Amino acid sequence: MYEAARKIWKVVAENVAPPLSIPELDIQKKILPFFQVGDCYYFIFNATRGEFDYVHPGIADILGYKAEECTVAKIMSYIHPEDIGRFLDFEQQAVAFFEWLPIDKILKYKVRYDLRVRKADGQYLRMLHQTTPLQHGEDGAILRTFGVHIDITHLKSSGPPVLSFVGMDGEPSYLNIDIKKGFSPSHEVLTRREKQVLELLLLGMPSRKIAEELNISRQTVDKHRKNMLQKTGIRSSAEMVVKALKEGWV
Structure with missing residues (x-):
């Protein structure tokens, strides 16, 4: 091999x-x-x-x-x-x-x-x-x-x-590739900022730390987290982290 x-x-x-x-x-x-x-x-x-x-x-x-x-x-x-x-x-x-x-x-x-x-x-x-x-x-x-x-x-x-x-850096992603077909950008469910928040969630950061890292308010972070759950139809941040890993969102 x-x-x-x-x-x-x-x-x-x-x-x-x-x-x-x-x-x-x-x-x-x-x-x-x-x-x-x-x-x-x-x-x-x-x-x-x-x-x-x-x-x-x-x-x-x-x-x-x-x-x-x-x-x-x-x-x-x-x-x-x-x-x-x-x-x-x-x-x-x-x-x-x-x-x-x-x-x-x-x-x-x-x-x-x-x-x-x-x-x-x-x-x-x-x-x-x-x-x-x-x-x-x-x-x-x-x-x-x-x-x-x-x-x-x-x-x-x-x-x-x-x-x-x-x-990365705002480039489109190509997810769950069918190796028999060409490369077509996947529909981006999340915005660039939401992806940044999700990446930090994957690292185990709480909203307070995420806010500090991205130089935004904690309320803004919580709003992004709520929007991500609504967009994806997922019930919790923990479930969203698991799905993000399986689906290759970030």
Whole structure:
């Protein structure tokens, strides 16, 4: 399976990636908050080598494997056999999506899909896989990506994996992609500000903290939360967070 994936990645990895230095603090403050919604570990993937440049030690707490021993081939070997075909399809579709995007939009998208991954003790967890490009060449070829794996077993215990391309900085999203069809923007149920509020709810922030983060009043935050519930027909914020994860809203 690893060799099949390498053939897919080589489509976008024709350049040699220049050195990349991202301080740990920068990752924590600038990148990770866009993804983190639970127990997770993160990594930097070098698309020109088909290998990790870095794996966070937190992988040991979640999956039971030592970071220094984790290669891409090993992690892929832990994917549930029933999800392997979808994984390869999703990666092929991700390559096609970023080739289709204008170069100036490449850094404004993240890829989301879920897979079952085997722990060291033999049990499977449902992991939410999210990646976004860190570097690309002048031709748009992706050189490195930043990725996060989050345990969402308690939120999605069954059902097939789904693929979404989530736009950031106001870009449209492409949700629950049909890999046999082209890319059509999904109807955006929530406004940009509502999405910002939802993203912070996913991080477990209360209305007071969200208000401080977005520099708005708590009353405004509560109004956004009420509007989101009315638009989606969902009864509680907790239920909305679960649906947002399953549907790839943010």
